[in-house]
Amino acid sequence: MSLRAILLGPPGSGKGTQAAYIVERFKITHISSGDLFRRHVRERSPIGLHLEPFLSAGDLVPDDLVFEMLAESIALACASGGYLLDGFPRTLAQAEKTYELAESAGFTLHAVVALQAPTEVLVARLLRRGEDSGRPDDTEAVIRHRLNVHEQSTAPLLDYYGRRGILQVFDASPPIAEVRERLLKRLDEIVTSADEH
Numbered sequence: 289m290s291l292r293a294i295l296l297g298p299p300g301s302g303k304g305t306q307a308a309y310i311v312e313r314f315k316i317t318h319i320s321s322g323d324l325f326r327r328h329v330r331e332r333s334p335i336g337l338h339l340e341p342f343l344s345a346g347d348l349v350p351d352d353l354v355f356e357m358l359a360e361s362i363a364l365a366c367a368s369g370g371y372l373l374d375g376f377p378r379t380l381a382q383a384e385k386t387y388e389l390a391e392s393a394g395f396t397l398h399a400v401v402a403l404q405a406p407t408e409v410l411v412a413r414l415l416r417r418g419e420d421s422g423r424p425d426d427t428e429a430v431i432r433h434r435l436n437v438h439e440q441s442t443a444p445l446l447d448y449y450g451r452r453g454i455l456q457v458f459d460a461s462p463p464i465a466e467v468r469e470r471l472l473k474r475l476d477e478i479v480t481s482a483d484e485h
């Protein structure tokens with residue numbers, strides 16, 4: 289059976305890094321809202337011009353716009369069986385709407401993977417990346433703002449998914465390979481157990 293999962297975590301926790309290993313292991317569709325939005329900004333599409341100020345300031349893109357851009361990809365991913373949503377949902381409104389979409393397609397999630405690490409570890413990683421990433425949101429002031437936005441708008445999702453019994457929390461401060469091993473091992477167990485039921 290395929291894996292259907294969400295990757296949650298503050299900026300710098302390693303969502304993009306670990307997503308690459310997860311989609312490779314389970315051969316599933318990877319949907320990264322941040323990557324999609326940055327592609328539009330890079331290509332200077334009409335929607336990209338609209339998105340740019342939100343991304344540069346480290347503010348969330350409004351929910352209705354996020355859905356307009358992602359609904360089709362999510363529906364297609366549901367139809368393909370397995371998927372990993374990375375950086376989405378990010379607000380309770382997004383989580384509720386995603387739940388409705390998956391439910392209407394007859395799918396339930398296997399896991400919500402939450403990566404966690406101390407704030408100063410996250411800031412240091414993103415400052416290091418900012419030396420050559422070219423991302424306008426990798427400056428110290430914007431990084432700290434993104435972390436506050438995460439705390440206010442996204443951290444409440446931990447309770448939301450915790451209540452549904454599908455939350456898997458991982459310490460994301462060890463080296464990348466160590467986080468990867470723990471995460472893949474747990475996801476293997478979850479998929480195997482889902483196969484048996």
Ligand code: AP5
Binds near residue numbers: 298343374375
């Ligand atoms: P998004 O692209 O989702 O960015 P983010 O959440 O800020 O996360 P990052 O990409 O900075 O970090 P990451 O957790 O993926 O870590 P990574 O693996 O890259 O969103 C960007 C913006 O788009 C948002 O601010 C918002 O404006 C908008 N947006 C996106 N989705 C939205 C939504 N659903 N609703 C509204 N707005 C939305 O790693 C970071 C660095 O750390 C790398 O250099 C990596 O090599 C390093 N690293 C990773 N893991 C480790 C480790 N274990 N040890 C040492 N270094 C590590």
